[in-house]
Amino acid sequence: MRFSLRPLIARCAFAVALPLAAAFATAAALTFTTAPAYAQQMPPGAKQPGDFPHVKLTAGMFVIDAGVAANDADREQGLMYRTQLAPNEGMLFVFGENAVHCFWMKNTLIPLSIAFMRADGTITDIDEMQAETTNNHCPRNNGYYALEMSKGWFTSKGIKPGMKIDGLPPLQ
Incomplete structure (x- = not known):
């Protein structure tokens, strides 16, 4: 062998x-x-997600990490060009006047839910928005804040109009 x-x-x-x-x-x-998926689709001059100021908000027992868009340029960009959000990540829009502030989804690549709020954080309206559309999404009530989250976030957490979002930055 x-x-x-x-x-x-x-x-x-x-x-x-x-x-x-x-x-x-x-x-x-x-x-x-x-590498972040959104990094390759950001046009020159667009603010990177980490460059927005951030605030921790609470909606009931849920903690939200929200970028803050409190000036015209930041509100104009918002969540445009992003391809993903973390599970409790969103964008808080802060306005200087109590008015009906409408939104659209041009250049926004992910579907979102939006909650419109009064100065005290009370949610007045919630709407669902499809990606890359130019339909207007306007609340029925005046407000100072709007919070965008991944589509279905508010519904999945049982958050409805009349409930409050806490931790909002002060109005100026």
């Missing part, structure tokens, strides 16, 4: 090489996919 180590070495080398190749392929894929 003749015994050769060559087939055994070949099998062992293959058994070691295959997992290493898979590990390298996974690492290469992660290098390209872990």
